[in-house]
Amino acid sequence: MRVKIDCVGGGPASLYLAVLAKLQDPAHEVTVHERHAAGTTYGWGVTYWPDLLRDLLAHDPESARLIEEQSVSWQGGFAYVGDRTTAHDGDPGHAIGRHRLRTVLADRARSLGVRLEFGKEIGSSAELPDADLVVAGDGAHSRLRTEHAAQFGTRVTTGANRFIWLGTSRVLSAFTFAFAETEHGWIWCYAYGFSPERSTCVVECSATTWAALGFDRLDHDASLRLLEKLFADLLEGHELLGRTDIESHAQWQAFPTVTNTAWSHGNLTLIGDAAHTTHYSIGAGTTLALRDAMGLARALRSATAPSRLPAVLAAYERDRKQALLSVQSAARHSAQWYENLPRYMGLEPHQMFALLGQRHSPLLPYVPPQLYFHLDQAVGRLQALRWLKQRLGPRLARTLQSRQGAADKGA
Incomplete structure (x- = not known):
């Protein structure tokens, strides 16, 4: 059955769904609407693991090969705890710049006949052209989902800590943690290289420490300079970089956990962060978004007629919710581990790092x-x-x- 699909939001989930839909049936009419201009994006690098790469190769070897070529890899990690450093062997991981990932997927989609409309904002269902299926891939603050929040059963809860997503000119060769103790409490960061020139650096602390250090009052540049002092050992003289590509500088925020009791309303369905968010500390957000695209594309194979779409969307929602259970549980426990960080900082660094690796355990807090x-x-x-x-x-x-x-x- 030929299906007309409109995806709102030009992130990895929407773009990869567009790719898979056209590979599945070139007759599908697929359009991706992105409110920002072509070539712009937010964020720095995103992480993924070998199992995702295997899935990408199975679904579309061409885009998977390009993603792998433009990624960096590491194995194990380091932790800076005050003036002490410890190393840890671990599983191999990969990272790619968010801009590079979107470019690969956008180019692949375009080559398959997907229509990409940049610089066009769709803020409500009324602004959409007629389509058999509308996919809301417009992020955690999805306007289309918010418009129908009651029908989706949307719930948004915010974490206790504050975080900011930054970059750095220091290129890290492994996933790295740094914990700095201040007179107002601990502040820490997760950092990893994603290109030959840049690394991602996510800084986090409790709301109390954040306010006591003055981050609620400091402007953006002053915040970066203070963070550079606090993480001087990690940065080794390199600078921290704030976002300048879209709208405004990176902002401190509390992580929003988005859940929905239903993922579809009529012909509108959710994908990626619009459907669910996963705490950044487990590095799974992009992976889950891409797997949502795989799941929705797989369900669409059974759409032999427009009347089959409700059953297709129900199957997609059921399968993806089941797949998310263990990951979302791990993410909740990981977030809680960091919210209770002082509980673990009296350990020797190698012991603390070992429990950092066990932070997904539901038993650990007790x-x-x-x-x-x-x-x-x-x-x-x-x-x-x-x-x-x-x-x-x-x-x-x-x-x-x-x-x-x-x-x-x-x-």
Whole structure:
């Protein structure tokens, strides 16, 4: 069935859905509406992991190859805790500039016949042209979703901490954490390289520390200079960079967690941050948005007639909500770990970093940190012993049996 699809918002979710829809059926008429001019975007770099790259390769090898080529990779990480540093082995990760990712997807969509309309703002359903399916991919503050908030059952809650999304000219070779203690409490950042020239640097602290340090009163430049002093060891003389590409400088904010009891209303459906947001501390937002696009495209394959669209959207919502359960749980626990950061800062840096890696655990908030660390280490040793037993046990048994047989023959 030929479907007319209009996507509002030119982020990764909308663009990738447009790509997949046209690959699925070139007869689909797909338009992406983006309110900003072509070539502009916000943010710095975004992270993703090898499992997403495998999924991208399976869905569209051409765009996946370009994304991989323009990404940087790392493995493990570092943590600066005051004047001490600790390293940690970990899984490999990837990052790409948000602008580069959008350019790859926009170029791919255009090559497949998707119509891209930049500089056109659609603030309400009344401004949309007629379409079989309207996809709201216009972000956490989606206007189309807000217009029908009662029908979607939208709920937005804000976190206790304050954060700001910045860049830096220091190029980091691994995912890096830095924790600085001030007279008003701890302030910390997550940082990672995303290109040969830049890294992302997300700074966070409690609302109390934020106000006591004066960030509620300082202008943008003064805020950056103070942050450069606080994270001097991490930055090594490099500067912090504020956003200058769209509308205004990056602003301090509290993270908005968006949930919706329904993802569709009539022919309007939600995708990416318009449907759900995931705390930035687990680095999954872009991955989930792209997987939403995969899920919606997969559901559309069964749309043999316009009357099938409600069932298609219900299947998409059901499958994606199920897939999000474990990720969203991990994100909530991760956010709570940082909101209770002082609880863990009395540990040695390697212990704190180990629990940082365990922050998704629902048990951690209820067990004394020192005890949890030692229990986790003991379980790790037990798992190693189990692995040795499973892998080496049969071989060792055969060796001993062979030796015993030789000894019996010699006797």
